[in-house]
Amino acid sequence: MYQAIVRRDATMEGVFFVAVKTTGIFCRPGCKAKTPKRENVEFFATSAEAIAAGYRACRRCHPLELSGTVPAWLENLLSRIETEPNRRWTNADLTSLGLSPSRVRRWFQEHYQMTFHAYLRTQRLGLAVERLRSGSDVTSTALDSGFESLSGFRESLRKWVGETPTNAKQTEPILTARILTPLGPMLAAGGDSGLCLLEFADRKMLAKQFQRISKLFAQPILIGSHRVLDQTDQQVQQYFAGERTSFDLPLRIDGTPFQTAVWTQLRAIPYGQTNSYQQLAKRLGKPTASRAVGRTNGDNRFAIVIPCHRVVRSDGHLCGYAGGLWRKKWLLNWERQNSPSERQHRLPLPVE
Ligand SMILES: [Zn+2]
Known part of the structure; x- marks a missing residue:
């Protein structure tokens, strides 16, 4: 565990916490703060244990915000985005919700490896693809999904989804979600045709993993929920609770x-x-x-x-x-x- 701290190994996120006796502060294993000396640290399996032992949460790595979960300060914003997907969020809007715009931007960059605005765009595009598939025409879809012009919509769709609106009607997006486990978060991806990826989400690799499955299946990747992902989450939780020894999930194998x-x-x-x-x-x-x-x-x-x-x-x-x-x-x-x-x-x- 000490070696993981020295390496600032983010794959150990959620597995343990490290507390520094000399400062009274506890951190995630990947914290960017100065590496403490071996003799000054102790380890805890949960943040609750570190707090019970008298340690305070580090203000740099925020160990109470378990990797992959939504921190309390962001919950309101995420639910607002979900109910008003077409809204264009300005810095002033964020400030009026009591949020620091730079902190919001940093969180999205760290958790999704994309900017806050790119995240909003994938949300809007996800809805748009859904509308096109259910038979809406291109113009009203573009406007209903918060795009100001048809050309802007086509351009975004081509750039992010790799499709023109007509093709997107036939394109089933692959949705991705994070699944929390005692071994760190996993990334699951899937859609109507089944689960197509379940891997431990090494943050550094996330963008590559997305590209890999998007290319393999020639389908756009969007962040969102799907029943096959919920089912996967449930079975993975049962596995880690010792209640499941085999899985019953529709897999898109697609191999030789x-x-x-x-x-x-x-x-x-x-x-x-x-x-x-x-x-x-x-x-x-x-x-x-x-x-x-x-x-x-x-x-x-x-x-x-x-x-x-x-x-x-x-x-x-x-x-x-x-x-x-x-x-x-x-x-x-x-x-x-x-x-x-x-x-x-x-x-x-x-x-x-
Ligand atoms: Zn820290």
Whole structure:
């Protein structure tokens, strides 16, 4: 944990908090403030424990605003945006709500990797695409969605959604949402055709992940909710509560026949158990293909749901995991503890 602080590792967000004895302040692991000395820090699993031990929240990294959740000071603004999606927010509007415009801008940049105005635009475009798909004509859609001109609407649509209004009628957007877990936030993306991505949301990688799925499915990506995302959230929460050992979600696999075969085999590895790449290759009837199996394992877009974390090396070493080795280790230990069969006879832990 101390190494994570030294590296300002944002992927540890939400996993633990660090408190500094000399200042009486506690922080997120990724705080940009000066790195405290090892002997002056202590760690807490939750912010409540840090407060109970007498620490105050850092004013720089705001550890009470759990990464991925909406902080209390922003709640009012977000619900206003939802009820008045067409409104053009000026700095004066924000100030009249008691908000600092620069703090609002910083929050959107940090959480969505886009400016506040770009966020408002994706919200408006999301509504517009929805209207076009339900049969509205282009002109009234542009005006109803808060665009001042038809050409401005076409331009925004082309730039953000990559479509002209006529094509957008047939285009189903992919919606994305964040799912909070004890291992940090996850990013889920999906729509009417099912879930197409579930990965640990490393903030630095967020923009890349968006681009990757948008290109793969040739569909626009918008922030929003969808029943398949709600369903995913619910099942992920059950998994982390130890109440779920397999997932029942519509997945958009879209792989080559080989990839699809590997992912199907992966899903057959029972909860709480591990397989080696070699075992998987043998089961596929391609005993020499363990390298290709390893690669395909790494291409999995559905963390936890397609359990690529259950694949280890033949000698029991954990080896790589896109979400970070520490998460893989955590997941395997978690499943081992909660696995019904392992409660009777425990297997030794894999070698680190
Ligand atoms: Zn801090």
